[in-house]
Amino acid sequence: MLRLQGINAIIALVGVFAVLHLSFAPEQHSLRTTLSTLLGGIGFLLMTCSVVLATRLEVFEEMFGGLDRMYQVHRVAGTFTAVFALVHFFSIPKELPAGVDPILSSTFPSAQIGMASMVLLVIGLFVALNRKISYSRWRNPHKVMALVYILVIGHFMNAPGIFYERFSASGIVLILAALIGTIALIYTMFGMNKRTAMRFTIETVNSLERATEVVLKPVGDMLKFKPGQFAFVEIQGKGWSEPHPFTISSAPNERRLRFTMKVLGDWTRKVREELQPGREVIVRGPYGRFDASKTECKKQVWIAGGIGLTPFLSKLRAMSADDDREINFAYAARNREEAIFLEELEAVAADRSNLTLYPLFSDEGDFARVDAAKERLPDELTEYEYFICGPKPMVDGLMKDLKKEGVKRKAIHVEAFEFR
Template sequence: MLRLQGINAVIAVLVAFVVLHLVFVPEQHSIRTTFSTLLGGTSFLLMTWSVVLATRLEIFEEMFGGLDRMYQVHRVAGTFTAVFALVHFFSIPKELPAGVDPVLNSTFPSAQIGMAAMVLLVIGLFVALNRKISYSRWRNPHKVMAFVYILVIGHFMNAPGIFFEQFSAAGILLIVAGLIGMIALVYTMFGMNKRTAKHFTIEAVNSLERATEVVLKPVGDMLKFKPGQFAFVEIQGKDWSEPHPFTIASAPDEDRLRFTMKVLGDWTRKVREELQPGGEVVVRGPYGRFDASKTSSKRQVWIAGGIGLTPFLSKLRAMDEEDNREVHFAYAARNKEEAIFIEELEAIATDRHNITIYPLFSDEGDFARIDVAKQKLPDPLTDYEYFICGPKPMVEGLMKDLKKEGVKRKAIHVEAFEFR
């Protein structure tokens, strides 16, 4: 769940800029100039937040409620960055203010730099929001946003004083934000991958029904993680260029790292057909806050749809005999053949008195729905805390229906596993 701590931090920075900008307005400012520069500064601060969140630092995961939520904020901030930048561009006075040296302005052309940044920003936003463009084609062009950020800093640092007073309160805030953003940008481009990388070799590639299990052996230290977390998997070698996020299916105390990947597209199909034991893999992480052990509630309902099983598989494999949570686990699949690891789940439930498994097969007319939950759960829906992972329509439908039944939003936990 998205945490207000992070949102409040974003709002606080924006409010501070707005107040400083409006309280200390230069006397020579027109209303139009004040309004336009306000939008420009707000756009830059939102872009800075996007850059900072791209560092994937743990402190921001804690503030926003997980990397998945950070990327949601990153995407929304990027969208409003472009919108505010467009309005800023069309509302800013186009003529040079009185007293500005035209020769100096042509040497450091703030307007032209700003126009180039805006065009690239709008193109980048279109590419980012166009779901028809594949992840592999989107990933590298998206890196151009780093160059755009540098252009934006160059734009306002070279702007005439009437538009940007460097030593005003609002100007100092923007300069400090720019310094923080540049540090974050350098770290993201040159430090993040090196710091978080763990090296593995492929020990086994196991074909399952419409899925593939990849078992990795650590080369050095084992990746430390919590059940329910995910990591970015980058297979080394030709034509394995981009990393992909997958939930870790193994337990934290295992000496191997296991990922179960549903065959959904070209990359996962290539994993199934071409990946061989002995290859090298770099894993970066862990990330996520989909943790069922930290909640105060001992009565929990877990709902998995298809490959959404994997975080719960890690949780079940990690549970010890002293864990006294009452867990009702609904596992929805098309049929028993597609219900991967169903035998292992049933064996765990047999050994543990506090775990109940509910297989739901759509071919037999059983679905992950609230009316089904009412029939199977021994107590009212409001007595439980819910953890849901699966296809987006299923997750959104269950959340909507649970709220209608009186279940509080804070009692519903989902993994928003999207990074575009």
């Protein structure tokens, strides 16, 4: 779900800070110092937003429209932090103004801490944005960002007053941000995992065409979730521990949790080749806001590409008998063999008058395309809401073409299967 409250809140925070900073700039500060510290301050606020979003708290999911969106904003905020930090670094005067006591206004250790944090930040950002570095290699080094955040606080708190008045109006905003950011950091490192962990054991591992269905049995309480949500799956034991996000493909009322995992890299291959029933699994979640039942619009188009089927599987498995939505479901796969669960979907569609299934096989020249949808759908494209999950090129192409056809952005809901 697209939600703008979170983005608007960040823009408002930055705006308030800028106004306070510029309105109450101390007289002894040169314009250059005021502007440079403004950029540094904005960079710090964006970094704080990034840190706060990493807590994965539900309230922020509501504001941003899901954890995948939160991570996108986390990444963008991190990138802008580095840009602002660099401009701040190059624009801040390197010498104290004439007549200022160098002992009372010493830039040590603030300048050195600032320098160290900026170097680490830029390296960290390079690693985070470099897709050639695999997720598992990137994950632990990324934790260094917590240290960078603490260093930036140290840089600001030690800055001499001739560069930054800590207890000015805008300085107090930064101090509050530093407090919130530090609490968020501690929570992420020590509290979050305990709060969300639920224990399961593997009941069965089913091999499908290029995918594996893993069925989990709860050890204690069953995880409560809504169709379309996902969770982090952490298989216990040596070589498994890194958590991976997967959409829950079972319905919430089942006593088992099912995940359908496409074989993509080392971890998902290991699941297929080595995972055995009985092994313990920690599941953390649920997360995500890809919920087609919340919207007022009764005419819906669901588009799944390949493994992007999983959130829709859960929605279909959970659908009540009196569901009054008109659902047009396009399921795109390479061919019938690769269209996992197609038989189940066909059986559901045959059983329900409100569901029309369109299997699309690219080997037969049938793709998930807007011009094809226009021909097949009974009403104008603008009368529907769209729920799309699949490979990025497919999703981007559909979004672009739907917008060209006049469909509003808020009527298009997308689930991204990646955070980076």
